[in-house]
Amino acid sequence: MSDFDLEFRNVTKTFGDVRAVDDATFQVRRGEFLSLLGPSGCGKTTSLRMIAGFERPTSGEIFLDGRPVGATPPYRRNVNTVFQHYALFPHKTVLDNVAFGLLMKRRPPAQIAERVDRMLALVELPGVGRRFPHQLSGGQQQRVALARALINEPTVLLLDEPLGALDLKVRRRMQQELKRIHREVGVTFVYVTHDQEEALTMSDRIAVMNHGRIEQLDTPSGIYERPASSSASSSSRSCPRT
DSSP states (O other), rough: OOSSEEEEEEEEETTTEEEEEEEEEEEETTEEEEEEEETTTTSHHHHHHHHHTTSSOSEEEEOOOOOOOOOGGGGSSEEEEEOOOOOTTTTTTHHHHHHHHHHHOOOOOHHHHHHHHHHHHTTTTTTTTOOOOGGSOOHHHHHHHEEEEEEETSSSEEEESSTSSSSSHHHHHHHHHHHHHHHHOOOOOEEESSSSHHHHHHHSSEEEEEEEEEEEOOOOHHHHHOOOSSHHHHHTTTTTOO
């Protein structure tokens, strides 16, 4: 078994003449919280989409749990994604939204019920299973999306700007909740954000991206104290030390 849940080896992705990701090489340790930090168009979301299998690298290889996944379709990869706008089924209850992955796998009803209850307790939403998404706040909907993604026990959880639609107060509370959930479940998180403060506050390590390239990969304190590029320096200057 590999020591890394995720590995990029010289991964490049081009769209016509544009190099969205340019020769990216990095590894994500088992159980780590890694953030991909950078402005719009830097390649971070394209990297996430390649991990999920929605895009294929032009060159290079991606490994999940030590195995190459270049030819593996998205539904066969043990990853799940949490999006900024939740992507909940509006016509389904919270219970059915969270249970969806297990229902598709035809798990026994008793097992589904037990795991849904456990996931809703994890995200601190017990007792809301019969409600519909429109009856929940934005923060509660994001918690439901997390529970739905985690119930399948993915090797890697992909989070694409998941707090971007929340107001500042709720976003900061959800940052704390995400860190708590990460500690409790021990799943590897790969988190995409353009918010420097968010990355410095939440991550075990940060990959600073610019023009498709990884300019620095380090701990939050390392990036704050020893920025290796103008992009990393800008990130550290604009954020309070945490």
